[in-house]
Amino acid sequence: MLRKNIRYLDILILVIVAVIGYKIVDNYNVYLSFFKKLITIVSPFIYAIIIAYILNPIMKLFEKRLKLKRGLAVGLTYLLFVGILFIIGLFVIPTLIDSIVSIAKEVPNYVDTVQGWINTALKDEMLFTLVNDAGVLQTITSLSSKIGVIIVNILEGSATSLLNITANIVMVGFGFLVSIYVLLDKERLIYNAKLLLSLIIGEKYSLKVLEGLRLYHKMIGLYVGTKALDSLIIAIIALIGLIILKAPYAILLALIVGFTNMIPYFGPFIGEIVAAGVCIFVSPWEALAVFIFLLAVQQFDAWYLDPKLIGGKVGVRPFFIILGVTIGGGFFGPVGMLLASPTIATLKVYYDRKMYKYTSEHKEFVSKL
Secondary structure, eight states, X not given: OHHHHHHHHHHHHHHHHHHHHHHXXXXXXXXXXXXXXXXXXXXXXXXXXXXXXXXXXXXXXHHHHSOOOHHHHHHHXXXXXXXXXXXXXXXXXXXXXXXXXXXXXXXXXXHHHHHHHHHHHHTSHHHHHHHHHHTOHHHHHHHHHHHHHHHHHHHHHHHHHHHHHHHTHHHXXXXXXXXXXXXXXXXXXXXXXXXXXXXXXXXXXXHHHHHHHHHHHHHHIIIIIHHHHHXXXXXXXXXXXXXXXXOTTHHHHHHHHHHHTTSTTTHHHHHHHHHXXXXXXXXXXXXXXXXXXXXXXXXXXXXXXXXXXXXXXXXXXXXXXXXXHHHHHHHHHHHHHHHXXXXXXXXXXXXXXXXXXXXXXXXXXXXXX
């Protein structure tokens, strides 16, 4: 009788769990909206942690090299950071906005220029016959008429991003203030976070998680922090060269070159093509000169500057880096692209450890492969 009651109780619990699970799945919009609202509420604290994480190396530099106390080091760090933001806001952002507005005004002229090139090219009877027989004449004509819409959509996307940043400025500003207290009391916060982690998942697994986080932190510093310095140098070199070549929108193009340089392997080529594409409407020779110059800068970065700064500390095959960038960009956008390299590098370290252990334990089998 007791066994039957226990069996019925198990069935009842299973039914209750199934009903609750169904209700959760059926009303996922309610829970999704709750989590979205929760993220919006705590977003200033998320910004605070991100800002503190970015500024922590500078603060540590002031502490160790200049032998300053924590409060003074934090104060100097934020003074430097605010100074850089002030310079960017005063000189760079207005120039960027002017460049975007100027390009938007020139879009009709660019479309007419492209259409003129196509019409001139199609006057050649042999080329016209070849294009027509290949069935791409209509596609080319349609694309030339849509190119203006494509450019405008890109510019509108850039303007929307600027508006979104402006809309979130209060949240970021509050996060900026909170980040000061995060840096001032970071050791205590980290210690309590470690204790809480061990309380939730246990000491054994918390040590493994902490080891993984330390490794990931190291890879972020290596791949993102050092790559940011590398891209800043490349952007400055590109800006000087573009000014000398009298390229239009030099500051905007230099920023694009610097940002795309953060994306491994194919990122620099995107910057080169965009810069040359903008310059081609001024002069094809100007576009060619800009492309050759940026290609030379990219080769300098690939063969000298990048290896000098990053080196071959963790060798990851280009295929896996490109795969990581593609997946990261697809799911998380630019942030996913930036974090793709350290993520792949961290996974590679654990993969190498597992493979070394496996091959050591199965030498006979491995020798037969």
